[in-house]
Amino acid sequence: MRVDLFAALADPVRREVVELLADGPVTAGVIAERFPVTRPAVSRHLRVLREAGLVEAQVRGQQRVYTLRRAGLAPLEEWLERFRAPVLPADRLDALDTELRRGRRARDTEGERRGTA
Amino acid sequence: MRVDLFAALADPVRREVVELLADGPVTAGVIAERFPVTRPAVSRHLRVLREAGLVEAQVRGQQRVYTLRRAGLAPLEEWLERFRAPVLPADRLDALDTELRRGRRARDTEGERRGTA
């Protein structure tokens, strides 16, 4: 899995391949048919998806059947998790306040005076 | 929002900026300090994040305070949603079966004969 998950999903064609595979396993040939690019191009996209852990290929005679690996999306889910839990409004405001003071302090040592005057 | 969300998150620096902002608003200068790249580089990353709807900048004197827009992540959440609900095993197998027949048909018109002979 030497390909970054986010990078793998950055390409629209690859995202569509993932969407396509959500309906069930599909052969490389059929996948290629659905896109306006050549087979080699699709082949490389499939490789990237494989190396990102998003799909799996099983050899079936001379064709490869590609299957979606839903588990491959887990890291993305986990990454998003952090942002789903919003901090309390009061905390947010505190953080903002802190930040503003900090930024002002750098160039305005007596900023407080102006603010309270 | 003329920048693709997935593309915006494909860059590791930009992802780190988003993570950083999860703790609260931060000025452009402070953001720049935390990365081993030059300020102009960070400035461009911030622009991409802005155009992807992931962050917002409010002018505060001569500095810009950047804030995370959690709502900007919604499209990603929605996209992932599709893959959270797995289809029934029986359906999956049917899909595979259908697919294999289809792939074979393309090059082997009398495949049936061979199969039934």
Next chain:
DNA sequence: GCACTATGTAACCAGAGGCTTAATTAAAGG
């Protein structure tokens, strides 16, 4: 106005990545 600070834009360069055509590997079947 002038100096200084914070940020962003411009111009340019180098590497990454996606597309194509051509060549290669490998299974099926006469």
Next chain:
DNA sequence: CCTTTAATTAAGCCTCTGGTTACATAGTGC
């Protein structure tokens, strides 16, 4: 065997993108 089909790999081209330095813009405070 030889041909056909399925798929991948190789080689080359070209664009996109991220990085840098240099410059521009715009607040702040004397």
